Amino acid sequence: MSIHQEIGRRRTFAIISHPDAGKTTLTEKLLLFGGAIQTAGAVKSNKIKKSATSDFMEIEKQRGISVATSVMTFHYNDLKINILDTPGHKDFAEDTYRTLTAVDSVILVIDCVKGVEEQTERLMEVCRMRDTPVIIFVNKLDREGKNPFDLLDELEEKLNIRVRPLTWPVNMGSDFKGVYSLYEKKLYFFKVNKTKVEDDVLPIDLDGTLLDEKLGARDAAQLREDVELIEGVYDPFDPDTYRAGQLAPVFFGSAVNNFGVKELLDTFCEISPEPISRPTDKRVVNPDEKNFSGFIFKIHANLDPRHRDRIAFLRICSGKFERNKFYHHTRLDKDVRFASPFSFMADSKSLVEEGFPGDVVGLYDTGTFKIGDTLTEGEELQFQGIPSFSPEIFKELINTDPMKSKQLEKGIQQLTDEGVAQLFTLSVGNRKIVGTVGDLQFDVIQYRLEHEYGAKCRWVPMNISRACWITSDDKKKLNEFIRLKGLQIAYDKDQNPVFLADSDWMLRMNRDNNPDIKFHLTSEFK
């Protein structure tokens, strides 16, 4: 197969949702269609239950699950489909944001009862930053949800994207009869069916009498009216506008009943983008280039604390990746090769000899990689779009076992390389501040420092609400600002200066008073 064919048959995407909307259930149904798993219940939810926030066994278990489900690959309609898993728990949101840099599109799951929820909005913001194409699946139609027209309005308003329904529900909740496919002009009848693909489909002429026979006069009239309204209000669906990230097609269904999932998958296969070009600091890299390139978007610690090695997840962006071949690690300016790269297949790992754009390869790592690192065949470039986001919770790291300072230092460096949290060093006194998006990470870090590195620490909460990277075209002004702000200045791991604000008000004030200084909420501003 030529590289063009290899690229053309790959689809790499993530399913995102607010916890409980049905991401795990939908993932499982997709894998069932692809034959990657045989039974329902095979995909473990990577959810951390609320009650378990300080249960370390639970955290360890979740780490195990999240390695196993990091990438799920299946074959469908001659396509090789890679689903990248994203943690549902909001404390691990940053991990999700980074995974989104490694996909070419996403499927967003919405609970029809709850509509757009907080986490959905934030995830979509990240997708909008890169114009990632989005397909929306409105789930749980077997429950009495919001009016579908209201839902569409809510999606447009809160997610800041135009939408276009491709299927339309006939009633909801106990009265739910099925969905009408607006582009196939077929009616799919709903049956409670948790394990099999629905097969009750009928091509239907909306103006004919068959519709009344099948749905009853009232529901038939309502469907005609709804469809007329949709066709009147929404432009015809244009796949190019979707692929440009400007328009989200919307499907309705019920994941747990396996309803509406096949249409979703079939349409996904038809319209979703194949591996796309990616920006670097030097130029745009196209997938069909001869030379290999890729970047690390996730690092996972080994579950066995006796082995300090880790798994780095490489997204291949161009060319062909081969086992045992030397590649250039551009940040370290050194050549590395991998004797046992592996791929992920639902619940097993297997050695890979080669990989193509869109694929994700697991690499054993002994501390060589940081998130965002780029591998090439020699060209000096660095993939962009893998920013750190300003954390929300900040605590000072205090060493409680002075005999183990070295271990603590090494541990915190490595854990922050993995992206568990961000490390800032105060310019005054060399004090270490750890910033995260959720409280749970502090427990995880403390636990892992002790169990994997033999170091002990405690946390002192800091009165900081934002860390903003600061830059200026005027070096003198920047240095002056840094000098004046003293205790409010820290440095990130790459020695970039960061301003620590104790409130949004304080940030605004500093912004207003210092027009020559730029304040950035993500680390990517080059």
Ligand code: G4P
């Ligand atoms: P998540 O990964 O997005 O967090 O959600 P998950 O798939 O775990 O689904 C959350 C809950 O919603 C599960 O129920 C699941 O069975 C249910 N669910 C998923 N799809 C549908 C649907 O189409 N209709 C209805 N009514 N429910 C749905 P649970 O009680 O939390 O777990 P379980 O014991 O049922 O597995």
